[in-house]
Amino acid sequence: MRNDASPITRRDQPSPDTLSRIVAERLARLLNRRGRSLGRLAELSDIDADELARIACGRQAPSLGHLWRIANALGVPFGSLVASTERQGVLVIRKSEPQAVESAGGAFVSRALYPYDCRRPVEFYHLAIAPGHIERSEAHSPGTKENLVVARGSIEIIVGKEPPVQLDEGDAIDFLADVPHSYRNFGVLPATIYLVVSYADAGEEA
Template sequence: MTDGTGTGAGIGSGGTREAPPARMPREWVATALRRERAKAGISLSELAKRAGIAKSTLSQLEAATGNPGIETLWALAVALGVPFSVLVESPSPAVTVIRAGEGPSMRAENAPYVGTLLSAGPTGVRRDIYHGAMEPGAARESEPHIPGSVEHIVISTGRLLAGPRDETVELSVGDYMSYRGDVPHLYEALVPGTTFVLVMQHT
């Protein structure tokens, strides 16, 4: 059931809202992981150790049989020293149109959050754009990204608490915020149907 906000979130049996389903072709992730691990010249075991995940989990991801959450992919991106988008972006055609509710999306493992990659920065630019959809519940806590990362957020609907863990700010529709992404930070929806555009900048 849709919630009428355009986010695609549904109502669970207990009356609570659920984040929309994730849409991430496993082959994209598998190909990117194998490519970036080969570039880094490290073994499957070593990458799993650096990312803090089980070797069997990484093996499944590289075989396109695993179903990773955002936290797992972030850990792998940091361990490989690459922007998160490198692991999830699709080949870029000359013209790209992503309608609302489409695009590759990933579900968080510990919060009602789904992030959709809208655009990955071209080589040398390192600018990635996401559409975020979140419902009230557990906060989405993020560990530091690669050094020099900066995040920019613009709220589309609802209200969001966001920013570094010790400097969070409540944001409403139309509000913009930027902050360091290489320190612990979080996002928490304060009302149902909260959506936002998140731009990640990497130096």
């Protein structure tokens, strides 16, 4: 859940062109529903106005950091910017066709296992963190909670001003994510984490 400017370039995720189009379409709906201008969104998200304009018209693929900043500024779940607008019946997510986004050149990879659904303000992610990597996240919208369990490896979690917490395989943690927080893999092997994000207020359907 990193807020940086590294581009999303993972081979097994939506192509930059597809991602750009999806985000541009969803962002246009959200801005229209909330009566917000791009200029105001640039101020709230602390994204350069010209850069945000390119994202809004589909000419630039957003980074993972861009997506979190835009979602936080609009007060909507992260997944509402990238998920399909309609789902019906059974949804199968094949391991061979993951929908993942990454940061830091692939050191942090987030794959949605339970995609955003406006009627159920909960998201479920499979996270992979490279050895030695620290993934920092800015505060999410008020009331947002994260619950995660370590499936493989050892990580350190820092939440706000709380002391660091070490988690080993099988350990879990639950915390309010509306403060800055970070995940660090201090092991020599990639760490695997399953993360549930729940929102106090999911806002309107995008």
